[in-house]
Amino acid sequence: MVRGANNTPRNLPMATKDTYETNFGEDVSNKNTSCPECDGHVRTKTGEVVCKDCGLVIADQQVDHGPEWRSFEDEDSTRKRVGAPLTPARHDLGLSTEIGRRTDARGNQISGRKRQQLGRLRREHRRGRWQSKQEKNLATGLIEVRRLVGQLELGRSIRDQACQLFRTAQDADLLPGRSIESIAAGSVYGTIRCNGLSRTIEEVGAHAQCDLTSLQNAYGVLNTELGLPTPPRGPKAFVSRFASELSVPDTVRRRAEELAKRAERDGLTNGTRPSAVAAACLYKSGQENGQCLTQEVVAETADTTPVTLRNHWRVLNKEY
Numbered sequence: 114m115v116r117g118a119n120n121t122p123r124n125l126p127m128a129t130k131d132t133y134e135t136n137f138g139e140d141v142s143n144k145n146t147s148c149p150e151c152d153g154h155v156r157t158k159t160g161e162v163v164c165k166d167c168g169l170v171i172a173d174q175q176v177d178h179g180p181e182w183r184s185f186e187d188e189d190s191t192r193k194r195v196g197a198p199l200t201p202a203r204h205d206l207g208l209s210t211e212i213g214r215r216t217d218a219r220g221n222q223i224s225g226r227k228r229q230q231l232g233r234l235r236r237e238h239r240r241g242r243w244q245s246k247q248e249k250n251l252a253t254g255l256i257e258v259r260r261l262v263g264q265l266e267l268g269r270s271i272r273d274q275a276c277q278l279f280r281t282a283q284d285a286d287l288l289p290g291r292s293i294e295s296i297a298a299g300s301v302y303g304t305i306r307c308n309g310l311s312r313t314i315e316e317v318g319a320h321a322q323c324d325l326t327s328l329q330n331a332y333g334v335l336n337t338e339l340g341l342p343t344p345p346r347g348p349k350a351f352v353s354r355f356a357s358e359l360s361v362p363d364t365v366r367r368r369a370e371e372l373a374k375r376a377e378r379d380g381l382t383n384g385t386r387p388s389a390v391a392a393a394c395l396y397k398s399g400q401e402n403g404q405c406l407t408q409e410v411v412a413e414t415a416d417t418t419p420v421t422l423r424n425h426w427r428v429l430n431k432e433y
Contacts, residue, residue: 202259202276204252212238247283250293254279257297257322264320265301265312275304278335287334294322299331306343311351313388315416348373348382351391351415358414359395361404368398372429381428389417393425397433 148155153166162171199206212235216222223231243249255276262272278300282288288296298321305312314332318325335341352373356366372394376382382390392415399406408419415422 201273201280202255204248204255209242210238250288251280251283254283254288254293254297254300257294258301261298261301261317261320265317267301267305267310271301271304271308271310274307275301278303278339278341281339282335285338287338291331291334292323292327295327295331296335297321298323298328299335302328302332303335303341303343306346307341309344309346309350311346311354311388313386313416346387347377348387348391348394349377351388352394355388355391355395355411355414359406359411361395361399361406362402365395365398365402365404368401369394372397372433375433376429379432381432385425386417386421388415389421390425391415392417392422393429396422396426397429 147153148164148167148169149171150169151164151167153164155171156163156165161173163169164171203209212231214231214235215228243252258275258279259272262275279297282296282300298317302312302314302317305317314328315325318328321328323331336343349370352366352369356369369391373391376390376394392411396406396408396411398404399411408422412419412422
């Protein structure tokens with residue numbers, strides 16, 4: 114909103130950049146630009162575009178659209194953008210305040226009296242950190258999701274997706290009647306399934322703070338209520354990881370992938386655990402290429418039993 118000489122409000126577009134290339138406080142007029150009200154001469158002074166004849170303020174308080182480079186040290190230091198990026202892995206998106214303990218912002222030691230004061234501030238900050246019970250449950254669940262992702266050595270994108278899935282589950286009212294730990298573990302496993310990673314539910318359950326039955330129920334609820342796009346997994350998805358853990362040559366891995374692909378195409382994997390079939394493919398491929406792979410070692414790598422491994426191996430020998 115701008116006003117003319119007669120104090121009449123006028124709706125005029127505000128300039129998004131300097132009309133003229135001038136320094137701060139420089140008074141320059143431009144004959145090529147005229148006033149939209151009286152066709153008078155326009156000048157730029159201290160960030161304002163003003164008509165010299167009628168006094169109309171055409172633009173003021175111009176916005177700087179450049180980067181917010183800042184430096185809190187000497188002028189010769191490298192300037193950086195301020196603030197951490199937003200992350201869904203924290204309940205407040207990473208915008209909370211963290212109170213230090215023994216050093217200040219420059220890394221210098223602080224006195225004992227100052228540490229006691231910071232301790233009292235930290236205690237009060239911790240007490241007032243949660244605005245509601247729902248927010249506290251969200252923070253607890255996201256902490257559990259981050260812990261599980263770290264234990265399973267998954268990437269940051271998987272962590273962010275799992276945290277977002279937990280948020281969606283809480284917004285859909287899926288937490289009442291279920292433990293936060295089971296929903297957090299189900300969110301991690303659901304994200305693994307949606308991305309087609311070769312991790313079994315038993316592997317997630319081994320690090321989760323809930324039993325396997327609760328994890329399976331939580332994942333079933335997430336899959337049913339939220340409609341997760343979880344494609345079916347075949348044994349080929351597990352071959353590469355098992356081959357890496359067993360340190361077998363590439364020829365053994367490629368032959369095992371071929372066997373897994375053919376077994377899936379011929380329907381030999383229907384009603385079976387894909388990881389067990391992948392272990393049988395690796396064991397058969399190792400025998401064909403002269404690799405000394407024992408059934409116990411391969412079965413332990415695939416988290417199955419030697420009996421199950423032998424049963425699938427016999428089927429593969431009969432068909433191929």
